[in-house]
Amino acid sequence: MSSWAETPVLARTARSRRTLRTWVTRDGLSTLAFLLPLLVIFGVFSWFPIGRAIVMSVQETNLVSVPTFVGLDNFGAVLADPLFGRAVANTAYFAFLALIFGFPIPIVLAVVMSEARRFKGLYSALAYLPVVVPPVVSVLLWRFFFDARPAGVFNSILGALGLGPLPWLQNAGSAMPSIVLEATWAGAGATVIIYLAALLSVPPELYDAADVDGASIWQKIRHVTLPHLRGVLFLTLILQLIATAQLFTEPFLFTGGGPANSTITVLLLIYHYAFQNSLGGDYGMAAALSVMLAAFLGVFTAIYFWLTRSWSTSS
């Protein structure tokens, strides 16, 4: 950082002569005026709710009666809920499947696309298009594609190939993989663009050197391209884990958590606790589960920021 960034531009020359009155009249007030939107909005809608989440997790609250301190009871109640284990297992299963589908496809696409000599823009535009479609629209559209009747969209394609029909969302075994299929379609494009940008940073000299050594294309991918992408790959892996742990819209709209709770996720369970309880929302339990998930994800987020930070300063 250069030196001018260290000194405030509008700062007075002599700091010692500053009195409260000059501070208020000179630029203290205007600084405050500029900070006001940020302070109010972050205060009310970010800092306050974060603190409140932690407080609520050790309280019994339902908006009707006065909140009472219950210690770790909410956490105990969540851990004792049989749906909790189910939701965690389902979310982990989703993350696992999303990794199997969603990790290799963008890498292959990006490596091939970066070598294209014509229509480069067309490739990336096509790959990115599903990302901008509103999730609700893609889920509702795919719900129609997943029609379990033999005449359904996907089943008629399978039928033409002599396969199927598959039950898709109707069956506890195939519901989650179906959701992953849609989620991969909706998300892969964003990852492809990240990899494409990373591929541009591979130094051409490395490829030159590999050519001199007589490396085949496959060997160049294996020993030059992929090692160079390692950092970005790890980064997107963490981002993907953070995103999949917060899965909501897809299972909520596709299956509502069914069939037989096979697609209930952690976030869906939080929603159930807080907003779909006939006895009034159990906000304490919802907050306890949120705090647990946040603590778990906090580890990944910290790794992510630590990595991006050390990279941005080194380059």
Added chain:
Amino acid sequence: MKPPFYKSAQRGAPQAERGLVSAAEWRQRRMRWTLRSIHGLTLVFLLIFGLGPLLWLAKASITPTQDTIRTPMALWPNGFDLGYFARAWTQTHIDRYFLNTVWIAAGSWFVQILVATTGGYALSVLRPRFARLLTGLVLATLFVPSIVLLVPLYLTVVDVPLFHVTMIDTFWAVWLPAGASAFNVILIKRFFDNLPREIFEAAQVDGAGPFRLFWSIVLPMSRPIVGVVSVFAVIGTWKDFLWPLLVLRNPNIQPLSVRLPTLQPTTELDIFLAALAIATLIPIVLFLVFQRMFLSGGALSGAIKG
């Protein structure tokens, strides 16, 4: 036949002088055909999977329900009737939900830009003593996944602290929380950090106060970054589902994303699919117009926010 490397040399993009495949390899006939067919296959794959579902939606929204149900995979529409769009627009009141979405997006955009530019300006240019602490507090919220806020934020909106009013069923419930995006503030602050200080000093010498400096110099210089934040703000609001579902319960003020799932059971398929197509239109148009913003690594930012 002309050697194919001649073309890439002509384009001369600075970073992409060469890629994985060397010029010598491009000259080999067999290699060239293999690579070309791989690219052709990839293009077909992207066309089918990237564009296919959307083309299907476009086709299905101009064909009658019966055709779509009986032969969903017919390649060419059996008729061409834009009437489904008109009926979705008027009969199922997609017009109202569309306008709600536009209104929600516009307000969220304004709040996000207001908070990020004024806040970024104060933290980067005015730099009060506690600027570093405040920047840290804003940054810290990036570490907190948005789900933690779901329940407490909802309760905050139900009964706003200090003011004791409820924002439920008003657009404010979506507009104001949208402004608390640490990502926007940090992005804009970093941009301001890199603006040349000499210009600010010159402006000060000419007698410009902090407001004048902000409005006449800093803002006009930051059009590129404000543009990026704007496009992502609008698209983000358009895609949002869970939050508006929670705080906007009155169907008359709900956006498309919240309204569409509840409309499905009571709407005829052809009209419903036309409604889906309408809901997709604005984001796709924004994407096509501002392609470069999305495809130049801006996607990374979108991924963090989600």
